[in-house]
Amino acid sequence: MLLRHTTPKEIDRKALTINPAKTCQPVGAMYAALGLHGCLPHSHGSQGCCSYHRSALTRHFKEPVMAATSSFTEGSSVFGGTANLVQAINTIFTVYEPDVIAAHTTCLSETIGDDMTAIIGKAKDDGMIPEGKHVIFCNTPSYVGTHVTGYANQVSSFVKSFSTATPKKKNVVNLVAGWMEPSDMAEIKRLAKALEARTIMFPDLTGVLDAPMDGKFHMYPQGGTTVEDMKATGDSKFTIGLGPYSTEDACITLENKCKVKFEMVDIPIGLKATDRFIMSLSRHANVPVPDDVTLERGRLVDLVADSAKLLYGRRVALWGDPDTLIPLCEFLVSLDMRPVYAVTGTPGKLFEARMKEILKNVPEAKFKSGERADMFQMHQWIKQEGVDLLIGNTYGKYIARDEDTPFVRFGFPITDRSGHNYMPKTGYQGAANLVVQIIGALLDHEDRTCPEEKIEFQM
């Protein structure tokens, strides 16, 4: 057994996290920063942070993930990181020539209290920031929140640094993308286009972390929200935030700064969340829903109806981020599946409230968020009473093997499979992809383990 020391016996842990369902803020800031065109993320801390974050993102996307670091030494940790960041800004603009440097802090630079506004001001005074180029920053101390918080902070910094309101509002709806795959963002943009809605998506990882092989390395791939578009978000007439944990802060910031009203919806994963997104976009962009989209929806309902008996009553354990777990659990419930266990290391009351509502007809469900809401806890629950399916990132494969349970990979990081940045899980098409994966996992397991005489030739 790979996790041979995990037993069903729980103790009241107060200090030790085991097999976390979260990681730290800066990696989220780095991911979001790559969704701005021409931007180089910069990690203001030890080299290891930058190296770990780049590695984690690369293993997941199988794409180049470029970022620089302030390369703190013991000296800079004692005397402050000003010299490091100023020199880094100069080096980066000279050698790597981005349009924007998006710096984020780390637990190190936060603990010593580096003042980012002052340091960037100094770099500007010293003439280190070329005309027309930008250095933006966000505070991402690793000891507050999680990778999701870091993503949210980076997205807010885009708004703080760029969004500008001119006297003229445009008939455009901002789509603030929560933490999802480039493919998920592409699918949402495709739906918006089908509705003929004018939108600006930010951040936008499409064309960045799903870039083609063309024989050249593009330090700044063609995708990503442009600075121009980012500025223009202040003139849009409305904002839709996709995923409250990763985008609400940016939406509030934009409303305060540029008077653009907003609505929060879930990341459109599954039937109902996609319905709500389509209705929100239709209403706020003032466009009708075209027949093609209704048709797509109908195809999804058809697929689910055809497969309903395979899904009904199946017990599922999930781990991941609240912005995806919430609509995912809602979708599973709409498939008559039973999401009995769910954990996320990301803290917040909203998760508890939403899950309570979504799981009101699944009284046996256990869910937990925040500190020590980890995969060890979830595995202990599974040891107490097993499940039929696991949905989460690659770290679930050890549980899947030990417990011989079907496993669908979803979330971050997925290091041992490819294609998640190409195949969407959002929208009706994405929901269909999910259903197909779930059924595939359940039936592959069934086909491998059932008695020979019971093997089925048809569904």
Added chain:
Amino acid sequence: MKNKKDLSKFRETVIEKYPNKVAKKRAKGIVNNDPENIPEIQANIRTIPGIITQRGCTYAGCKGVVLGPTRDIVNITHGPIGCGFYSWLTRRNQTTTTSDAEENFITYCFSTDMQDSNIVFGGEEKLKQAVREAVELFNPKAIGIFSTCPVGLIGDDVHKVAEQMMEEYDNKINIFGFSCEGYKGVSQSAGHHIANNQLYKHLIGNDDTVKGSTKYRINMLGEYNIGGDAFEIERIFEKCGIELVATFSGNSTISSFEQAHTADLSLVMCHRSINYVAEMLETSFGIPWIKVNLIGADSTAKALRKIAAYFEDEELIAKVEEVIAEEMKDVEAAREAVLPKTTGKTSMLFVGGSRAHHYQDLFEELGIRTVAAGYEFGHRDDYEGRRVLPSIKIDADSRNIEEITVKRDEKRYKERMTKEKLEEIQKQVDLEYNDYKGLMPQMEKGALVIDDLSHHEMDKLIEMYKPDIFCAGIKEKYVVQKMGVPLKQLHNYDSGGPYAGFKGAINFYNDISMMVSTSIWKEVKAPWEKEEMVQAVYAY
């Protein structure tokens, strides 16, 4: 011939782009090799802020590299969640046990997950409680505590906490800390040193039990069982009748470390990460160390012959020759099969603190020339050889890393072999006793040696010299491949391996042959991009 391109132009071309000060510093880390007259290279110097580097941090070198592969210790990361998370199962350290009754904690990640209140009020109490919970749930025989950046800054004393917790458990559990904050040193290398010190202070020499055969007892140092390398090495030693007492630290256990001083010879594979332990074992207990390389079939054979020569035992010498002859049959067959595909190709290797050297042996066996190489965290001695050790200036960044003084253990010190005898053997077989000659003597004249390669330099290397294969790590992998050059990861082997020993060499031959003949690279251009399109217009 493309591999005869003028490599001497590289330095001046690549540094053009840098700001003046940066260019001056980087120029010292880029040299054209001369094996006859080894040039000086700048190494183990801090990376310039803003330069996109391959390097990681001290924590990664300590917890990730050295202690990561040991299965029966609970390693608690004291800090915010990230450091523990990123070092969780990401290094492919394989390990085997004979049954589930044996401990294996490698699949687990343990962290104190420090929150802002712990940063403000201190995290020692939380750490103590975390140790208690780890004991209650896992009952381990040893617990390691690893410091992350904020721990040192707020003044949490992990060593004191470790001592107190040991007392709390009546010294029945061995608990010790590591001051491996990420900002120390200039790379992972500092973390290796810190790990080595603590291994020596808290584990080595704790148990005098002599297990296994009393003949030909060795330690294997600087081998981390990536992709099963240690399994292959264990297989070969077993076949030769050589007793492997301890490996630091591939497929290792705490008790093997505790008994390491009962061996009679230490083999050093990755000199950079573990030479400190080798030195300590010699000073304290009188175990000589020799440098070996078990990457490459010929180098493996050479290493086995060194061991046999050291023990001066006819039976062992004969056995080793028998094993080599037997193993080499399959190796040669595999090599012959791929040579037509690999001969005449060129490679570049930028990785680690020994792999950029060791893997050149495998490429030589494939007829592939290494035209450029360098380490991510090597020191000058890893490039130029240990003869330069006295001339290396210790800067402030290195001075901060603890140096421990090791004395002879008067009770247990035993001279295994006199210096005179060692030198006599050395005359017949080049043991590399207490020595490492470094990477440069092996590389050809004019070849590029670059320390702490930056992204910009890598980009230029490929643009100017387009090698057939590039070796580095995960961060470089897809950058290089976008340029149409296949990249072999030498940290995680692209989930392949083992590559050590004889069977490992065969795996490597086949994998490289596959990589240089993968079809998809021919499809990078769409047909309509390849040919000039003939455009026709209707003539009315």
